[in-house]
Amino acid sequence: MGNSLVAYPTSRPVLRGVGSGNTPRLLNYASCERVFNPSLNGKPVVVLSNNDGSIIARSNEAKALGISMGQPYYQAKKTIDEHGVKVFSSNYELYGDMSNRMMTVLSSLAPESEIYSIDECFLGFSGFEESRLPDHAHLIRERTLKWTGIPVSIGLAPTKTLAKAVNKVAKKNEGIKLIRTSDEIDELLEKYPVEDLWGIGRKYNKRLQEMGIKTALQFKGLPEGWVKKHMAISGLRLQYELKGISCIPLEKVSATKKAICTSRSFGQYVSTYKEMEEVVANFAFKCAEKARKENTVARAVTIFIHTNGFNTTLPQYSNSRTMRLPVATADTAEILHYVRLALRSIYRPGYAYKKAGVMLTGLHTKDAVQMDLFDSVDRNRQSFLMETIDEVNQKMGKKGVFDPPVKFALQTHLAEQKNWPMQRKFLSPCYTTRWESVLKAS
Protein backbone atom coordinates (compact mmCIF):
# COMPACT_ATOMS: atom_id res chain seq x y z
CA MET A 1 0.00 0.00 0.00
CA GLY A 2 2.96 2.31 0.57
CA ASN A 3 1.19 5.18 2.29
CA SER A 4 1.47 6.84 5.66
CA LEU A 5 -1.14 4.61 7.24
CA VAL A 6 1.14 1.66 6.92
CA ALA A 7 4.33 3.48 7.70
CA TYR A 8 3.17 4.46 11.18
CA PRO A 9 1.53 1.69 13.08
CA THR A 10 -0.19 4.04 15.50
CA SER A 11 -2.00 5.71 12.65
CA ARG A 12 -5.50 4.67 11.93
CA PRO A 13 -8.48 6.14 10.21
CA VAL A 14 -10.42 8.31 12.58
CA LEU A 15 -13.95 9.26 11.94
CA ARG A 16 -15.44 12.36 13.32
CA GLY A 17 -19.07 13.32 13.39
CA VAL A 18 -20.27 16.80 14.15
CA GLY A 19 -23.39 18.84 13.78
CA SER A 20 -23.70 20.23 10.30
CA GLY A 21 -22.87 23.78 9.38
CA ASN A 22 -20.24 26.30 10.08
CA THR A 23 -19.06 26.25 13.65
CA PRO A 24 -19.98 22.81 14.90
CA ARG A 25 -21.17 23.44 18.44
CA LEU A 26 -23.16 26.48 17.56
CA LEU A 27 -25.01 24.90 14.77
CA ASN A 28 -25.81 21.94 16.83
CA TYR A 29 -27.75 24.14 19.23
CA ALA A 30 -29.70 25.51 16.33
CA SER A 31 -30.15 21.97 15.02
CA CYS A 32 -31.47 20.92 18.41
CA GLU A 33 -34.16 23.54 18.32
CA ARG A 34 -35.05 22.40 14.83
CA VAL A 35 -35.49 18.80 15.87
CA PHE A 36 -38.45 19.86 17.98
CA ASN A 37 -39.69 22.45 15.59
CA PRO A 38 -39.23 21.29 11.99
CA SER A 39 -40.89 24.44 10.66
CA LEU A 40 -37.59 26.15 11.45
CA ASN A 41 -35.83 24.21 8.72
CA GLY A 42 -34.49 26.52 6.06
CA LYS A 43 -35.15 29.58 8.22
CA PRO A 44 -32.54 31.65 10.03
CA VAL A 45 -32.20 30.65 13.70
CA VAL A 46 -29.98 32.03 16.47
CA VAL A 47 -29.45 30.93 20.06
CA LEU A 48 -28.49 33.42 22.77
CA SER A 49 -26.10 33.17 25.72
CA ASN A 50 -26.93 33.43 29.40
CA ASN A 51 -28.82 36.70 30.09
CA ASP A 52 -29.55 36.75 26.37
CA GLY A 53 -26.43 38.85 26.10
CA SER A 54 -24.84 37.62 22.91
CA ILE A 55 -25.28 35.20 20.05
CA ILE A 56 -23.72 31.81 20.58
CA ALA A 57 -25.35 29.81 17.82
CA ARG A 58 -26.49 30.48 14.29
CA SER A 59 -27.94 28.44 11.52
CA ASN A 60 -26.42 28.75 8.05
CA GLU A 61 -29.23 31.07 7.05
CA ALA A 62 -28.56 33.38 10.00
CA LYS A 63 -24.89 33.35 9.18
CA ALA A 64 -25.65 34.34 5.61
CA LEU A 65 -27.37 37.46 6.98
CA GLY A 66 -24.02 38.53 8.44
CA ILE A 67 -24.82 37.73 12.04
CA SER A 68 -21.54 36.74 13.64
CA MET A 69 -20.70 34.41 16.45
CA GLY A 70 -20.31 36.06 19.84
CA GLN A 71 -21.91 39.24 18.57
CA PRO A 72 -23.88 41.14 21.22
CA TYR A 73 -27.59 40.63 20.73
CA TYR A 74 -28.38 44.34 20.71
CA GLN A 75 -26.01 44.88 17.79
CA ALA A 76 -27.63 42.18 15.68
CA LYS A 77 -31.15 43.03 16.74
CA LYS A 78 -31.91 45.19 13.75
CA THR A 79 -30.97 42.47 11.26
CA ILE A 80 -32.82 39.90 13.33
CA ASP A 81 -36.05 41.91 13.33
CA GLU A 82 -35.82 42.81 9.67
CA HIS A 83 -35.42 39.24 8.51
CA GLY A 84 -37.65 37.55 11.04
CA VAL A 85 -34.80 35.50 12.50
CA LYS A 86 -36.05 33.05 15.13
CA VAL A 87 -34.40 33.70 18.48
CA PHE A 88 -33.96 31.19 21.31
CA SER A 89 -32.54 31.54 24.80
CA SER A 90 -30.05 28.77 25.40
CA ASN A 91 -31.39 25.54 26.84
CA TYR A 92 -28.35 23.56 27.90
CA GLU A 93 -30.39 20.71 29.31
CA LEU A 94 -32.00 20.11 25.96
CA TYR A 95 -28.66 20.23 24.15
CA GLY A 96 -27.08 17.87 26.64
CA ASP A 97 -29.89 15.44 26.22
CA MET A 98 -29.74 15.53 22.43
CA SER A 99 -25.99 15.12 22.61
CA ASN A 100 -26.29 11.97 24.71
CA ARG A 101 -28.66 10.45 22.22
CA MET A 102 -26.39 11.29 19.31
CA MET A 103 -23.31 9.88 21.08
CA THR A 104 -25.08 6.66 21.92
CA VAL A 105 -25.91 6.05 18.28
CA LEU A 106 -22.43 7.01 17.06
CA SER A 107 -20.46 4.93 19.53
CA SER A 108 -22.62 1.90 18.84
CA LEU A 109 -21.39 1.97 15.24
CA ALA A 110 -17.62 1.90 15.78
CA PRO A 111 -15.15 -0.30 17.64
CA GLU A 112 -13.75 2.63 19.64
CA SER A 113 -15.05 6.07 20.47
CA GLU A 114 -14.15 9.21 22.35
CA ILE A 115 -16.73 11.86 23.16
CA TYR A 116 -14.86 15.07 22.57
CA SER A 117 -17.42 17.78 23.16
CA ILE A 118 -21.14 18.30 23.22
CA ASP A 119 -21.37 17.76 19.48
CA GLU A 120 -18.21 16.01 18.38
CA CYS A 121 -16.74 12.62 18.79
CA PHE A 122 -13.85 10.63 17.43
CA LEU A 123 -14.46 7.10 16.32
CA GLY A 124 -11.56 4.69 15.98
CA PHE A 125 -11.62 1.96 13.36
CA SER A 126 -8.58 -0.10 14.16
CA GLY A 127 -9.07 -3.59 12.81
CA PHE A 128 -11.85 -2.42 10.55
CA GLU A 129 -11.63 -3.38 6.91
CA GLU A 130 -10.67 -0.17 5.14
CA SER A 131 -12.54 -0.73 1.92
CA ARG A 132 -15.77 -0.89 3.87
CA LEU A 133 -15.27 2.45 5.59
CA PRO A 134 -16.95 4.78 3.08
CA ASP A 135 -20.11 2.71 3.02
CA HIS A 136 -20.05 2.42 6.76
CA ALA A 137 -19.73 6.20 7.08
CA HIS A 138 -22.89 6.59 5.01
CA LEU A 139 -24.67 4.17 7.29
CA ILE A 140 -23.60 6.15 10.35
CA ARG A 141 -24.85 9.33 8.80
CA GLU A 142 -28.23 7.92 7.87
CA ARG A 143 -28.83 6.30 11.22
CA THR A 144 -27.92 9.34 13.27
CA LEU A 145 -30.24 11.49 11.23
CA LYS A 146 -33.06 8.97 11.40
CA TRP A 147 -32.79 8.20 15.10
CA THR A 148 -31.93 11.60 16.55
CA GLY A 149 -32.88 14.09 13.84
CA ILE A 150 -29.39 15.58 13.92
CA PRO A 151 -27.38 15.81 10.71
CA VAL A 152 -23.71 14.88 11.13
CA SER A 153 -20.77 15.25 8.83
CA ILE A 154 -17.91 12.82 8.83
CA GLY A 155 -14.20 13.14 8.08
CA LEU A 156 -11.95 10.10 7.92
CA ALA A 157 -8.16 10.36 8.14
CA PRO A 158 -5.11 8.77 9.77
CA THR A 159 -4.94 11.23 12.70
CA LYS A 160 -7.39 13.17 14.81
CA THR A 161 -6.14 16.55 13.60
CA LEU A 162 -6.46 15.52 9.97
CA ALA A 163 -9.87 14.01 10.60
CA LYS A 164 -11.04 17.29 12.08
CA ALA A 165 -9.71 19.21 9.12
CA VAL A 166 -11.19 16.93 6.49
CA ASN A 167 -14.47 16.98 8.37
CA LYS A 168 -14.70 20.69 7.80
CA VAL A 169 -14.36 20.10 4.08
CA ALA A 170 -16.87 17.26 4.19
CA LYS A 171 -19.36 19.55 5.87
CA LYS A 172 -19.35 21.92 2.92
CA ASN A 173 -19.70 19.10 0.40
CA GLU A 174 -21.39 15.74 0.59
CA GLY A 175 -21.01 15.33 4.33
CA ILE A 176 -18.46 12.52 4.13
CA LYS A 177 -14.83 12.63 3.06
CA LEU A 178 -11.92 10.27 3.46
CA ILE A 179 -8.20 10.95 3.02
CA ARG A 180 -5.44 8.35 3.36
CA THR A 181 -2.44 8.89 1.11
CA SER A 182 0.09 11.66 1.66
CA ASP A 183 -0.91 13.12 -1.70
CA GLU A 184 -4.52 13.36 -0.58
CA ILE A 185 -3.40 14.87 2.71
CA ASP A 186 -1.24 17.51 1.03
CA GLU A 187 -4.00 18.34 -1.40
CA LEU A 188 -6.28 19.06 1.54
CA LEU A 189 -3.68 21.01 3.51
CA GLU A 190 -2.76 23.19 0.57
CA LYS A 191 -6.21 24.74 0.51
CA TYR A 192 -6.70 24.65 4.26
CA PRO A 193 -6.13 27.96 6.10
CA VAL A 194 -3.59 27.54 8.89
CA GLU A 195 -5.82 29.43 11.31
CA ASP A 196 -8.51 26.76 11.02
CA LEU A 197 -6.22 24.04 12.30
CA TRP A 198 -7.02 22.43 15.64
CA GLY A 199 -4.54 24.07 18.01
CA ILE A 200 -3.93 27.31 16.12
CA GLY A 201 -5.63 30.18 17.90
CA ARG A 202 -5.52 33.94 17.52
CA LYS A 203 -2.01 34.50 18.80
CA TYR A 204 -0.27 31.73 16.91
CA ASN A 205 -2.14 32.65 13.77
CA LYS A 206 -0.97 36.24 14.00
CA ARG A 207 2.63 35.16 14.32
CA LEU A 208 2.34 32.70 11.45
CA GLN A 209 0.67 35.25 9.19
CA GLU A 210 3.52 37.68 9.88
CA MET A 211 5.90 35.02 8.61
CA GLY A 212 3.82 34.50 5.50
CA ILE A 213 2.52 31.11 6.61
CA LYS A 214 -1.03 30.99 5.36
CA THR A 215 -1.88 27.38 4.61
CA ALA A 216 -1.71 24.24 6.67
CA LEU A 217 0.71 22.80 4.12
CA GLN A 218 3.14 25.66 4.67
CA PHE A 219 2.91 25.06 8.41
CA LYS A 220 3.64 21.40 7.89
CA GLY A 221 6.85 22.39 6.09
CA LEU A 222 8.19 24.64 8.89
CA PRO A 223 11.40 23.50 10.62
CA GLU A 224 10.61 21.46 13.70
CA GLY A 225 13.03 23.49 15.80
CA TRP A 226 11.16 26.69 15.12
CA VAL A 227 7.82 25.11 15.92
CA LYS A 228 9.08 23.63 19.18
CA LYS A 229 10.62 26.92 20.21
CA HIS A 230 7.64 29.14 19.50
CA MET A 231 4.67 26.85 19.92
CA ALA A 232 5.96 24.40 22.50
CA ILE A 233 5.33 20.71 22.42
CA SER A 234 1.70 21.12 21.39
CA GLY A 235 2.80 22.83 18.18
CA LEU A 236 5.14 19.99 17.39
CA ARG A 237 2.40 17.47 17.99
CA LEU A 238 0.14 19.35 15.64
CA GLN A 239 2.84 19.27 12.97
CA TYR A 240 3.37 15.54 13.37
CA GLU A 241 -0.33 14.90 13.16
CA LEU A 242 -0.41 16.76 9.85
CA LYS A 243 2.32 14.43 8.64
CA GLY A 244 0.04 11.52 9.37
CA ILE A 245 1.82 10.49 12.56
CA SER A 246 -0.74 10.08 15.29
CA CYS A 247 0.32 11.92 18.47
CA ILE A 248 -3.03 12.56 20.09
CA PRO A 249 -4.40 9.20 21.13
CA LEU A 250 -8.05 8.30 21.26
CA GLU A 251 -9.26 8.61 24.82
CA LYS A 252 -11.70 5.84 25.20
CA VAL A 253 -12.62 6.33 28.84
CA SER A 254 -13.63 9.84 29.75
CA ALA A 255 -11.22 11.32 32.25
CA THR A 256 -12.44 12.75 35.54
CA LYS A 257 -12.47 16.53 35.56
CA LYS A 258 -9.45 18.34 36.95
CA ALA A 259 -11.29 21.56 37.67
CA ILE A 260 -14.88 22.55 38.22
CA CYS A 261 -16.03 26.09 37.65
CA THR A 262 -19.23 28.06 38.06
CA SER A 263 -19.22 31.64 36.82
CA ARG A 264 -21.70 34.15 35.46
CA SER A 265 -21.93 37.57 34.01
CA PHE A 266 -24.62 39.49 35.84
CA GLY A 267 -27.66 40.90 34.12
CA GLN A 268 -27.44 43.84 36.50
CA TYR A 269 -24.36 45.20 38.22
CA VAL A 270 -23.58 43.93 41.69
CA SER A 271 -22.27 46.71 43.86
CA THR A 272 -22.68 45.71 47.49
CA TYR A 273 -20.70 43.23 49.51
CA LYS A 274 -23.83 41.55 50.72
CA GLU A 275 -25.09 40.87 47.22
CA MET A 276 -21.70 39.63 46.08
CA GLU A 277 -21.46 37.30 49.03
CA GLU A 278 -24.81 35.80 48.14
CA VAL A 279 -23.73 35.34 44.54
CA VAL A 280 -20.44 33.60 45.27
CA ALA A 281 -22.06 31.47 47.97
CA ASN A 282 -24.44 30.30 45.31
CA PHE A 283 -21.56 29.47 42.97
CA ALA A 284 -19.74 27.63 45.74
CA PHE A 285 -22.86 25.60 46.37
CA LYS A 286 -23.14 24.67 42.70
CA CYS A 287 -19.46 23.78 42.44
CA ALA A 288 -19.64 21.53 45.49
CA GLU A 289 -22.70 19.87 44.05
CA LYS A 290 -20.96 19.22 40.72
CA ALA A 291 -17.91 17.84 42.51
CA ARG A 292 -20.01 15.40 44.54
CA LYS A 293 -21.77 14.30 41.40
CA GLU A 294 -18.39 13.42 39.91
CA ASN A 295 -17.51 11.64 43.13
CA THR A 296 -14.52 13.89 43.52
CA VAL A 297 -12.97 16.16 46.17
CA ALA A 298 -11.07 19.46 45.79
CA ARG A 299 -7.80 20.57 47.36
CA ALA A 300 -8.26 24.25 46.66
CA VAL A 301 -10.90 26.79 45.78
CA THR A 302 -10.47 29.96 43.74
CA ILE A 303 -12.84 32.87 43.47
CA PHE A 304 -12.64 35.77 41.05
CA ILE A 305 -14.58 39.01 40.60
CA HIS A 306 -14.50 41.45 37.68
CA THR A 307 -15.98 44.80 36.79
CA ASN A 308 -17.26 45.34 33.25
CA GLY A 309 -14.21 45.39 30.97
CA PHE A 310 -16.31 46.56 28.04
CA ASN A 311 -17.40 49.74 29.72
CA THR A 312 -14.21 51.75 29.84
CA THR A 313 -15.86 54.77 31.39
CA LEU A 314 -16.39 52.91 34.67
CA PRO A 315 -13.57 52.35 37.16
CA GLN A 316 -12.06 48.90 36.65
CA TYR A 317 -11.09 46.32 39.22
CA SER A 318 -10.63 42.61 39.08
CA ASN A 319 -8.97 40.17 41.39
CA SER A 320 -8.86 36.53 42.36
CA ARG A 321 -7.81 34.52 45.37
CA THR A 322 -6.99 30.87 45.77
CA MET A 323 -7.46 29.20 49.14
CA ARG A 324 -5.99 25.83 49.93
CA LEU A 325 -8.45 23.59 51.71
CA PRO A 326 -6.84 21.94 54.73
CA VAL A 327 -8.56 18.69 53.85
CA ALA A 328 -9.65 17.81 50.35
CA THR A 329 -13.43 18.03 50.31
CA ALA A 330 -16.63 18.48 48.34
CA ASP A 331 -18.53 19.61 51.40
CA THR A 332 -20.65 22.69 50.77
CA ALA A 333 -20.22 24.26 54.21
CA GLU A 334 -16.47 23.77 54.19
CA ILE A 335 -16.03 25.24 50.72
CA LEU A 336 -18.42 28.06 51.54
CA HIS A 337 -16.32 29.03 54.53
CA TYR A 338 -13.17 29.47 52.45
CA VAL A 339 -15.00 31.19 49.62
CA ARG A 340 -16.24 33.77 52.13
CA LEU A 341 -12.75 34.29 53.50
CA ALA A 342 -11.38 34.73 49.98
CA LEU A 343 -14.08 37.19 49.02
CA ARG A 344 -13.44 39.26 52.12
CA SER A 345 -9.80 39.61 51.15
CA ILE A 346 -10.35 40.73 47.57
CA TYR A 347 -13.66 42.61 47.60
CA ARG A 348 -13.32 46.39 47.18
CA PRO A 349 -16.34 48.59 47.69
CA GLY A 350 -17.24 51.31 45.23
CA TYR A 351 -17.13 49.23 42.06
CA ALA A 352 -19.90 47.96 39.81
CA TYR A 353 -19.15 44.26 39.43
CA LYS A 354 -20.21 42.48 36.27
CA LYS A 355 -18.88 38.99 36.64
CA ALA A 356 -17.79 36.52 39.30
CA GLY A 357 -16.96 32.88 39.60
CA VAL A 358 -15.86 30.04 41.85
CA MET A 359 -13.49 27.29 40.76
CA LEU A 360 -12.55 24.07 42.46
CA THR A 361 -9.09 22.74 41.61
CA GLY A 362 -6.79 19.94 42.63
CA LEU A 363 -9.64 17.52 42.12
CA HIS A 364 -9.22 13.82 42.68
CA THR A 365 -11.59 10.95 43.21
CA LYS A 366 -12.69 10.09 46.70
CA ASP A 367 -11.68 6.50 46.28
CA ALA A 368 -8.13 7.49 45.46
CA VAL A 369 -8.15 9.69 48.47
CA GLN A 370 -6.72 7.43 50.88
CA MET A 371 -3.85 6.10 52.50
CA ASP A 372 -1.59 7.01 55.17
CA LEU A 373 -0.38 8.02 58.49
CA PHE A 374 -0.22 5.35 61.01
CA ASP A 375 -2.31 6.15 63.99
CA SER A 376 -1.15 4.81 67.25
CA VAL A 377 1.24 2.07 66.35
CA ASP A 378 3.61 1.14 69.17
CA ARG A 379 7.33 1.77 69.15
CA ASN A 380 8.26 -1.64 67.86
CA ARG A 381 5.98 -1.24 64.93
CA GLN A 382 7.17 2.27 64.26
CA SER A 383 10.77 1.19 64.14
CA PHE A 384 9.79 -1.63 61.82
CA LEU A 385 8.27 0.96 59.48
CA MET A 386 11.33 3.21 59.68
CA GLU A 387 13.70 0.38 58.96
CA THR A 388 11.72 -0.79 55.99
CA ILE A 389 11.70 2.72 54.61
CA ASP A 390 15.47 2.90 55.08
CA GLU A 391 15.80 -0.31 53.12
CA VAL A 392 13.66 1.02 50.31
CA ASN A 393 15.69 4.20 50.28
CA GLN A 394 18.91 2.29 49.99
CA LYS A 395 17.51 0.30 47.11
CA MET A 396 16.28 3.39 45.33
CA GLY A 397 19.19 5.68 46.08
CA LYS A 398 18.44 9.29 45.18
CA LYS A 399 14.96 8.39 44.01
CA GLY A 400 14.05 7.19 47.48
CA VAL A 401 11.15 7.99 49.74
CA PHE A 402 11.78 11.61 50.66
CA ASP A 403 8.48 13.39 50.45
CA PRO A 404 6.40 13.08 53.62
CA PRO A 405 3.19 12.13 51.80
CA VAL A 406 4.97 9.29 50.03
CA LYS A 407 6.50 8.24 53.33
CA PHE A 408 3.06 8.15 54.91
CA ALA A 409 1.69 6.22 51.98
CA LEU A 410 4.38 3.60 52.32
CA GLN A 411 3.84 3.36 56.06
CA THR A 412 0.14 2.85 55.53
CA HIS A 413 0.78 0.28 52.87
CA LEU A 414 3.05 -1.70 55.16
CA ALA A 415 0.68 -1.35 58.07
CA GLU A 416 -2.20 -2.57 55.96
CA GLN A 417 -0.31 -5.70 55.09
CA LYS A 418 0.06 -6.37 58.79
CA ASN A 419 -3.49 -5.41 59.68
CA TRP A 420 -2.48 -2.57 61.95
CA PRO A 421 -4.91 0.23 62.74
CA MET A 422 -4.17 3.49 61.02
CA GLN A 423 -5.53 6.93 60.41
CA ARG A 424 -6.55 8.00 56.95
CA LYS A 425 -5.02 10.98 55.19
CA PHE A 426 -4.49 12.11 51.65
CA LEU A 427 -2.08 11.11 48.96
CA SER A 428 -2.29 13.80 46.34
CA PRO A 429 -2.31 12.60 42.74
CA CYS A 430 0.92 14.44 42.09
CA TYR A 431 2.69 11.86 44.21
CA THR A 432 1.33 8.85 42.42
CA THR A 433 4.17 8.37 39.92
CA ARG A 434 6.63 8.47 42.73
CA TRP A 435 4.50 6.20 44.85
CA GLU A 436 4.36 3.60 42.11
CA SER A 437 8.13 3.37 41.90
CA VAL A 438 8.32 3.14 45.69
CA LEU A 439 5.79 0.30 45.66
CA LYS A 440 7.90 -1.58 43.17
CA ALA A 441 11.03 -1.14 45.27
CA SER A 442 9.33 -2.29 48.44
Next chain:
DNA sequence: TCTGGGGTCCTAGGACCC
Protein backbone atom coordinates in the same frame (compact mmCIF):
# COMPACT_ATOMS: atom_id res chain seq x y z
C1' DT B 1 -28.77 50.32 28.78
C1' DC B 2 -27.24 45.50 26.49
C1' DT B 3 -20.83 41.69 25.18
C1' DG B 4 -21.13 33.30 27.32
C1' DG B 5 -19.60 29.49 30.34
C1' DG B 6 -17.24 26.03 30.74
C1' DG B 7 -12.67 23.39 30.31
C1' DT B 8 -7.47 21.62 28.94
C1' DC B 9 -2.40 21.60 28.51
C1' DC B 10 2.27 23.63 28.80
C1' DT B 11 6.07 26.35 30.75
C1' DA B 12 8.87 28.94 33.90
C1' DG B 13 10.30 29.95 38.30
C1' DG B 14 10.42 29.63 43.28
C1' DA B 15 10.24 26.84 47.56
C1' DC B 16 11.60 22.93 49.46
C1' DC B 17 13.74 18.24 50.13
C1' DC B 18 17.87 15.01 50.70
Next chain:
DNA sequence: TCTGGGGTCCTAGGACCC
Protein backbone atom coordinates in the same frame (compact mmCIF):
# COMPACT_ATOMS: atom_id res chain seq x y z
C1' DT C 1 30.38 26.29 58.01
C1' DC C 2 30.06 26.14 53.10
C1' DT C 3 28.62 24.09 48.86
C1' DG C 4 26.33 21.42 44.86
C1' DG C 5 23.35 18.28 42.27
C1' DG C 6 19.16 16.01 41.59
C1' DG C 7 14.62 15.92 42.40
C1' DT C 8 9.51 17.20 43.64
C1' DC C 9 5.59 20.31 44.28
C1' DC C 10 3.05 24.40 43.56
C1' DT C 11 1.61 28.59 41.31
C1' DA C 12 0.88 31.96 37.82
C1' DG C 13 0.23 32.96 33.37
C1' DG C 14 -0.39 32.09 28.55
C1' DA C 15 -2.08 29.58 24.92
C1' DC C 16 -5.76 26.76 23.18
C1' DC C 17 -10.50 24.17 22.77
C1' DC C 18 -15.87 23.90 22.19
